[in-house]
Amino acid sequence: MPNNQMPHNLEAEAALLGCLLIDESVQSEILEQLREEDFYQESHRLALAAMKRIFGARRVVDVVTLTDQMERDGTLARAGGLQTVTELAERTPSAANYRQYLAIVKRDSVNRALIRASREIIETCQKGLEERESIAFAEKQVYDISKSEDGTVLAGLGDGAVIHDVIKKFEDIQSDPNAFRGIETGFKHLDRITNGLQKSDLIVIAARPGMGKTSLAMNIVEHACLRKSKVAAVFSLEMPRVQIVQRLLCAHAEVSMEKALSGKLVQKEWKNLMLASDRLQKSKIFIDDSSRVTPAEILSKCRRLAASEGGLDLVMIDYIQLMGSEVKPSGSDFNRQQEIASITRDLKIMAKELDVPVIALSQLRRIQTKEPQLSDLRESGAIEQDADIVMFINRPDVTATADELAKGNVVKGAAELVIAKHRNGSLGRIQLRFLGETTRFVDVDDQDLPNEEPVFSKRPKKEELPGADEAFPPQSDDGIPF
Secondary structure: OOOOOOOOOHHHHHHHHHHHHHOHHHHHHHHHHOOHHHOOOHHHHHHHHHHHHHHHOOOOOOHHHHHHHHHHHOOOOOOOHHHHHHHHHHOOOOOOOHHHHHHHHHHHHHHHHHHHHHHHHHHHHHOOOOHHHHHHHHHHHHHHHHHHOOOOOOOOOOOOHHHHHHHHHHHHHHHOOOOOOOEOOOOHHHHHHHOOEOOOOEEEEEEOOOOOHHHHHHHHHHHHHHHOOOEEEEEEOOOOHHHHHHHHHHHHHOOOHHHHHOOOOOHHHHHHHHHHHHHHHHOEEEEEOOOOOOHHHHHHHHHHHHHHHOOOOEEEEEOHHHOOOOOOOOOOOOOHHHHHHHHHHHHHHHHHHHOOOEEEEEEEOOOOOOOOOHHHEOOOOHHHHHOOEEEEEEOHHHHOOHHHHHHOOOOOOEEEEEEEEEOOOOOEEEEEEEEHHHOEEEEOOOOOOOOOOOOOOOOOOHHHOOOHHHHOOOEOOOOOEO
16 A cells, blocks of 8 residues: 555455354454444444444344444445445355454554554644653553553453462462562561552552651652662652652661751761662662652653663652642532542552552641541542552651650650551551651561550640740651751
């Protein structure tokens, strides 16, 4: 065919439609996989549309029913009339080769779609958009074609293959409990409940400002990458890259960040920092500090990272409420909740596609004087719906008064990780300690004791306290004074 003509094979298209007309047994398989745009010739597209309507009405698809349906639709004349439709069946001697005809039609359809997408990519690039936008658009065009050609179909259990795989998995776990262990977090009791962070899971860590969401997430990233040699992508929408690295460095070296920032480090601490910096440089932690990034952009960047590094093990996003969305306002009914719902749905789809655990941080509502609950997730119940695991950080000392701390009613640094939702496992409470100087959470030494209910204190309003400005100095999201 000429170079300027779209790929097509009219003989294969006609033969495939003929197979549908002469063999009822292949209709369900073929019609499930075909779309009108898979055909190049208009008459063939019209015939397929009529066949789908007939099949959807649970009637037999043959020459008589097809011509009748097309006549009622007003498309018979456009398709070439009764003779053209009849020839589809007469020119196909057997339906035995329908799979070959289908493969040819689908091949040409995909190639035409790629050519059209390429033209759109060229037009978009000629508009002079930013390189990030152009790359994201190009990747989305190709990805949409790939997803539309996903041949996944409903599969029964009769062959026993899937059941055998599940039984084999249980047998492997029985002989080795760590056989299907996910990404280890470094917190032994959290790993015991979750069996590690599992692939394709969306894990939401939620807390009020100042509770240590970022610190906990980065502690997990640090353990996975520096101790287990994993590859992680960190998307920090709130902090610049230098602050994230600053936290990582001090946490891994177990050096006080306050002392480092005030120039009070001793020789041993400098040595620890140098050793930690060497390990960080060799690690596979990749940090993006773009603001207002969308799930589509994150997916695009993660695909490229996985291709360049030979794989990707973990994604961390800080945090959901700062993300943008591909959803565009459409009338007065649009609101931020719809946008957050779109974001969390896309994050779950991204975790499934990349086949890695995705940790996404989330804010809680500010008016809270009780234990965090799923209903406290800020701006959307869709976060609870889409997440596989939801964990809350509770630190009574953050909301305690100076008097409560002085009396010992609340232990400074005591923290509790509450697993409020766990789609594939049990709920639980994990007692931790927060070391503010090094921005680290650590396991409690006496964790073998039964978990106790945490202490929750009602924090007085700021204006009710004498010297309130001194009692509550400005803090970052992890409770570290600016």
